Amino acid sequence: MTILALAVTFVVLTVLGMPIAFVIGSACLVALLISGQSLTLLSHFMYIGVDSFVLVAVPMFVLTGEIMLKGRMTGALTDFADVIVGRIRGGMGHTNIAASVFFAGITGSASADTTALGSVLIPTMAEKGYSRAYATAVTIASSVIGPIIPPSLTFVIYAMAVGGVSVGELFLAGIIPGVLVAIALMVMNYRISLARNYEKRTERYSVGFVLTTVRRSLLVLVMPVLIVVGVLSGDFTATEAAAVASIYALVICMVVTRTLKFRELPDVFFSTAKTSSIMFLLLATSSVLSYILATQGVPTMIANSFQAVTDNKYVFLMLMNISLLMIGLVLDLFPAIIIFGPIFAGIAQSYGVDPVQFGVVFCVNLLIGLNTPPVGSGLFLGAAVGKVRLEDLIREVRPFILMEIVVLLILTYVPFLTTTLPRTVMGFFGG
Amino acid sequence: MRSAFALFDTALRFAIGLSMAGIMLAICLQVVARGTIGALPWPEELSVILMIWGLLLAAAYVLNERGHVGITYFVERLGPKTGALLVAAMHLLIILFAAAVIYGSLDKLGSVARLRTGALGISRAVPNLAIPVACALYIVVSIRIILESFEQWRNPG
Numbered sequence: 001m002t003i004l005a006l007a008v009t010f011v012v013l014t015v016l017g018m019p020i021a022f023v024i025g026s027a028c029l030v031a032l033l034i035s036g037q038s039l040t041l042l043s044h045f046m047y048i049g050v051d052s053f054v055l056v057a058v059p060m061f062v063l064t065g066e067i068m069l070k071g072r073m074t075g076a077l078t079d080f081a082d083v084i085v086g087r088i089r090g091g092m093g094h095t096n097i098a099a100s101v102f103f104a105g106i107t108g109s110a111s112a113d114t115t116a117l118g119s120v121l122i123p124t125m126a127e128k129g130y131s132r133a134y135a136t137a138v139t140i141a142s143s144v145i146g147p148i149i150p151p152s153l154t155f156v157i158y159a160m161a162v163g164g165v166s167v168g169e170l171f172l173a174g175i176i177p178g179v180l181v182a183i184a185l186m187v188m189n190y191r192i193s194l195a196r197n198y199e200k201r202t203e204r205y206s207v208g209f210v211l212t213t214v215r216r217s218l219l220v221l222v223m224p225v226l227i228v229v230g231v232l233s234g235d236f237t238a239t240e241a242a243a244v245a246s247i248y249a250l251v252i253c254m255v256v257t258r259t260l261k262f263r264e265l266p267d268v269f270f271s272t273a274k275t276s277s278i279m280f281l282l283l284a285t286s287s288v289l290s291y292i293l294a295t296q297g298v299p300t301m302i303a304n305s306f307q308a309v310t311d312n313k314y315v316f317l318m319l320m321n322i323s324l325l326m327i328g329l330v331l332d333l334f335p336a337i338i339i340f341g342p343i344f345a346g347i348a349q350s351y352g353v354d355p356v357q358f359g360v361v362f363c364v365n366l367l368i369g370l371n372t373p374p375v376g377s378g379l380f381l382g383a384a385v386g387k388v389r390l391e392d393l394i395r396e397v398r399p400f401i402l403m404e405i406v407v408l409l410i411l412t413y414v415p416f417l418t419t420t421l422p423r424t425v426m427g428f429f430g431g
Numbered sequence: 432m433r434s435a436f437a438l439f440d441t442a443l444r445f446a447i448g449l450s451m452a453g454i455m456l457a458i459c460l461q462v463v464a465r466g467t468i469g470a471l472p473w474p475e476e477l478s479v480i481l482m483i484w485g486l487l488l489a490a491a492y493v494l495n496e497r498g499h500v501g502i503t504y505f506v507e508r509l510g511p512k513t514g515a516l517l518v519a520a521m522h523l524l525i526i527l528f529a530a531a532v533i534y535g536s537l538d539k540l541g542s543v544a545r546l547r548t549g550a551l552g553i554s555r556a557v558p559n560l561a562i563p564v565a566c567a568l569y570i571v572v573s574i575r576i577i578l579e580s581f582e583q584w585r586n587p588g
Contacts, residue, residue: 017506019499039535243458269448273489
């Protein structure tokens with residue numbers, strides 16, 4: 001009865017347009033009232049859900065991205081991407097995807113990628129003859145690379161929710177999957193560009209321009225390396241690495257390139273707080289939901305149903321992929337991680353799945369959900385940034401989602417792709 | 432009255448921004464101290480408290496700007512009058528939720544008020560208080576949005 005009331009409230013309020021964080025909170029309120037539990041649990045678990053030093057990494061990574069954005073470093077990254085892939089058929093589409101790979105190194109968030117790159121690259125692609133819906137589709141599809149390649153807010157929150165898995169190892173494990181997603185999207189972009197006769201860059205850039213672009217981008221691209229090496233060497237925790245990265249970004253933008261003025265800093269800090277608060281409130285209310293589901297025995301129910309169906313690891317992984325893709329259809333990324341991360345990670349452990357590989361597969365699964373209707377926040381954000389109709393965007397993004405599912409299956413059944421890099425590098429750092 | 436609100440708004444924005452800058456500086460100080468004079472006990476605790484206060488209050492600004500993640504696709508298809516009523520109804524529910532959180536937090540605040548935090552030695556009520564205070568702000572913002580929605584309902588043009 002409690003679960004039914006919770007689910008009905010959730011679906012109705014979501015459809016009626018209430019912000020998801022408040023939908024989750026209101027559904028929990030209904031569940032607590034029906035089950036006769038104290039309302040103190042609301043504020044208690046909201047507090048528990050956010051009272052974590054690991055979580056401080058989230059506003060710090062967001063701050064780093066904000067500094068780089070306001071410091072106009074995005075241009076350097078898109079120019080760099082254009083230099084590398086712009087001459088292939090569908091050049092601007094490839095540039096968009098490659099820029100997402102580089103941009104991933106400074107934000108770790110899909111929405112930041114869509115907003116920052118989309119606002120620049122969607123109009124540019126439209127000018128070069130791409131349909132606006134297609135340009136937006138490429139932008140939102142490639143935005144999921146942001147949370148896969150380090151630093152990744154998604155992995156930070158996953159590690160916090162699940163426990164027992166290192167953020168540094170997850171960061172490393174995400175590099176190959178992030179590049180694979182980029183390659184898969186580029187293949188699809190190439191195929192579609194051939195069919196629609198989309199452009200490729202014909203002019204060659206001068207050596208001077210290329211060198212300047214490379215030098216400016218390197219200033220940015222050093223940062224993710226600094227973060228990963230700092231965390232793995234044990235010099236910093238993930239949170240400290242995020243704060244150090246924000247200082248690095250400040251130095252680059254205020255001293256080296258001088259593209260950020262001191263008077264812009266209050267805006268940068270306030271904007272950071274606003275952006276981070278969106279996921280923060282989601283985490284707070286999701287923590288209450290997680291508690292309610294646990295008291296109603298939902299985790300045990302899910303674990304039992306998997307074990308009743310199969311004791312085969314590979315069949316379990318396939319079932320898990322299907323379940324998570326379904327969850328991604330109706331639940332936003334961070335609530336899904338907080339609620340289902342601990343449940344699925346426990347089950348995966350009992351099947352002998354590597355925890356790092358599982359973490360990556362779990363997160364990639366839910367990231368695909370960002371761009372699928374009806375609750376794909378990436379879709380809605382993309383439609384707003386690209387100024388396109390949702391129906392057109394859904395139609396154009398479908399082939400890219402298909403490619404992402406193919407990569408997901410490869411990652412699921414080839415653990416080597418996610419486990420090799422952490423093992424090798426951790427071995428080097430004596431971890 | 433308006434100037435008092437404007438002053439409050441400016442002070443709050445400044446405090447929220449300052450909390451983010453404070454976190455950055457506290458953590459970097461911790462990194463430097465660990466490599467020189469030895470680890471300090473308070474930066475971790477301070478940064479968590481600043482994060483909880485700063486981000487929960489900032490969420491009120493996002494609510495005001497209708498920036499929280501939500502599915503507005505169906506509401507936008509209802510037309511301006513029905514849409515405005517629905518927005519008002521949703522914010523009424525947000526008020527109920529926030530009021531329930533404030534009511535529920537009274538007990539907790541009472542029970543943690545005498546306890547001290549490990550490093551800073553301040554009352555544990557200080558970080559816990561962020562939740563009811565932020566919820567009070569969500570109520571104020573929601574009332575404002577409800578009034579605005581009624582205005583839109585009366586004059587949809």
